[in-house]
Amino acid sequence: MTMEPNRDPEPGASGTxxxxxxxxxxxxxxxxxxxxxxLASRPRHGLAWINRPEKIASLEALQAIAEPGxxxxxxxxxxxxxxxxxxxxxxxxxxxxxxxxxxxxxxHAAGRAPATSAAPAGHAAKPAAGSKAGAAHAAxxxxxxxxxxxxxxKAGTGAxxxxxAQAPAxxAQAPAxxAQAxxxPAPVTPPASPLPSIxxxxxxxKLELATFKRLYDAxxxxxxxxxxxxxYKDGHIGGAISLPYNDAMAEPERVSRLDPGGRxxxxxxxxxxxxxxxxxxxxxxxxxxxxxxxxxGGFPEWQSAGYAVVxxxxx
Amino acid sequence: MSDPVNPIVRLLRSPxxxxxxxIGVGLVMLAAALAKIGDxxxxxxxxxxxxxxxxxxxxxxxxxxxxxxxLIGLALVTGVRARSGAxxxxxxxxxxxxxVALAVARKLDIECGCFGTADATRVGTAKLLENLxxxxxxxxxxxRLR
Numbered sequence: 001m002t003m004e005p006n007r008d009p010e011p012g013a014s015g016t017x018x019x020x021x022x023x024x025x026x027x028x029x030x031x032x033x034x035x036x037x038x039l040a041s042r043p044r045h046g047l048a049w050i051n052r053p054e055k056i057a058s059l060e061a062l063q064a065i066a067e068p069g070x071x072x073x074x075x076x077x078x079x080x081x082x083x084x085x086x087x088x089x090x091x092x093x094x095x096x097x098x099x100x101x102x103x104x105x106x107x108h109a110a111g112r113a114p115a116t117s118a119a120p121a122g123h124a125a126k127p128a129a130g131s132k133a134g135a136a137h138a139a140x141x142x143x144x145x146x147x148x149x150x151x152x153x154k155a156g157t158g159a160x161x162x163x164x165a166q167a168p169a170x171x172a173q174a175p176a177x178x179a180q181a182x183x184x185p186a187p188v189t190p191p192a193s194p195l196p197s198i199x200x201x202x203x204x205x206k207l208e209l210a211t212f213k214r215l216y217d218a219x220x221x222x223x224x225x226x227x228x229x230x231x232y233k234d235g236h237i238g239g240a241i242s243l244p245y246n247d248a249m250a251e252p253e254r255v256s257r258l259d260p261g262g263r264x265x266x267x268x269x270x271x272x273x274x275x276x277x278x279x280x281x282x283x284x285x286x287x288x289x290x291x292x293x294x295x296x297g298g299f300p301e302w303q304s305a306g307y308a309v310v311x312x313x314x315x
Numbered sequence: 316m317s318d319p320v321n322p323i324v325r326l327l328r329s330p331x332x333x334x335x336x337x338i339g340v341g342l343v344m345l346a347a348a349l350a351k352i353g354d355x356x357x358x359x360x361x362x363x364x365x366x367x368x369x370x371x372x373x374x375x376x377x378x379x380x381x382x383x384x385x386l387i388g389l390a391l392v393t394g395v396r397a398r399s400g401a402x403x404x405x406x407x408x409x410x411x412x413x414x415v416a417l418a419v420a421r422k423l424d425i426e427c428g429c430f431g432t433a434d435a436t437r438v439g440t441a442k443l444l445e446n447l448x449x450x451x452x453x454x455x456x457x458x459r460l461r
Contacts, residue, residue: 010398010460019399023390027383035355035378047355051363051374227424228437246426246435273423275364 056278059207059293062199195220198264198291204281205293209305212266212295216307221293222260226269226276229313237268237299238308241315245269245276248283255287264291271298327455336456340404341391343449348384350431355381361428365414381431383407391456398459405453412446419443 011019038046195218196211207215215221216237223240225232232242241258248255258265265284269276281292295302303309326332351358359377363370384407390400411429418425418438427438429446436442 012459016398016402019390019396020402023386023396023399023403024383027386028379030386031379031382034352034382047359047374047378049374050371051359052371246437249432249435270424273366273421276424279360 056294057201057203057205059196059198059205059211062201062205063196198293200290203285203292204267204278205291206296207266207293209295209297209301212293212297213305213307215264215266221264221266222258224258224265224267224280225299226267226280227274227299231270231299233311233313235299235303235309235311237302238310240268240310242313243280245280245283248280252283252287255284255289258284258289260289260291264293265289266293266295268295268298268302271296271300274298328458328461330460333456333458333460336452337391337394337397337401340408340449340453340456341388341400344384344388344391344400344404346388347430348381348388350433351377351381351428352385354432357432358428361426361431364423364425364428365418366423367414367417398457401453401456405450405457408446408450408453412443412450415443415446 010016035046035049038044195214198205212221216223216239223237225236225240225242226245226248227236227242228244228246229242232240232244236242243254243258265281267277267281267284269280277294277296277298281294284292355377358381359373362368362377363373368376383403387400387403387407390396391404415427415438419440423438425438427434427436427442429436429442
């Protein structure tokens with residue numbers, strides 16, 4: 001090769017291939033060596049050899065640990081709203097799910113306050129039959145305390161979800177007048193907190209539509225749209241502020257300028273494969289924001305649930 | 316060894332064009348490599364967003380690919396093993412183009428990551444055309460100098 005450099009300046013196919021393999025192997029070796037150096041240095045930098053997907057905590061799961069009752073109720077809400085949103089063909093199955101969740105929520109309530117235990121079951125059974133508006137009520141055992149007798153009566157007569165009506169408490173099977181007679185003296189159970197308390201953990205937390213809706217309705221969250229400005233203009237969750245992830249990357253001060261006023265921040269994007277919301281949430285956490293929540297269902301889920309959608313540019 | 320009659324083929328095979336393509340693609344490779352080596356963890360998450368390889372392999376690819384690009388760039392710019400570098404760059408550009416095309420087809424709204432965090436453009440038709448152009452240039456650069 002070096003004997004006659006000018007006659008054939010470039011190697012043929014096999015020589016080129018050998019060179020390519022050499023470059024490839026050398027590059028991989030350099031990369032691994034550089035990363036090893038990084039991992040061995042102080043402060044440590046470089047990547048873990050095997051990427052373990054990080055586990056993002058979910059608000060509903062965190063609440064299950066902190067306050068089992070609330071979490072069960074939240075599960076029931078999620079199931080109920082799914083049931084409400086499900087198309088007719090799959091409604092039967094969704095109803096069962098909702099009924100099961102409602103049942104577990106109700107049994108839990110039964111443990112704490114047997115006198116009113118039939119009420120949650122009654123309320124839960126009602127939305128499972130397809131009433132979307134009623135779905136939210138199933139999640140809030142506290143509200144059921146307001147009318148336990150009505151709840152029992154409905155549970156006793158409602159054929160929509162018999163397992164929920166029968167299983168949690170014998171009171172549900174009793175004739176309605178008996179339940180009514182029994183219920184008035186029963187003390188109203190102190191309502192579980194109507195809004196989920198957001199734990200102050202480092203890193204973003206995921207939350208479901210039902211939980212988000214409760215925060216949203218109470219105006220208890222700063223809602224951020226992480227999608228491109230054009231998508232925001234075409235329609236966004238009412239009251240949301242546009243902060244596209246790209247802009248946040250380019251101008252970090254836009255993140256630090258955000259003032260949630262002590263409220264949690266909820267970030268969303270287009271649902272599905274969209275990771276802008278999670279990326280933006282991580283950026284916010286890096287910038288020192290706390291209680292950053294990610295609503296992964298995103299705009300499509302919100303819109304299909306029929307909740308408030310607004311068009312137009314950033315206010 | 317007879318010269319091709321077709322003027323386009325003759326132009327594509329001209330040593331000047333091949334050299335220009337090699338240096339051009341080489342500089343792009345160097346720029347891409349240096350930007351990625353500077354922030355491998357960001358590059359790893361960009362790779363992850365494409366959802367094309369098992370997540371466990373994201374980091375391995377993120378730590379090695381920039382160095383392969385660096386060596387390819389050096390080979391192309393310095394002319395040492397330039398044709399090998401050109402072959403590899405053509406192969407890589409082909410893979411990148413397919414990755415971007417798949418992301419566009421799946422309507423993924425993600426960063427390209429082509430130049431690490433230095434370039435925040437999202438994948439889309441413009442990026443696809445840019446990659447196709449670079450793939451063509453790398454293909455020309457892969458021709459043998461005579």
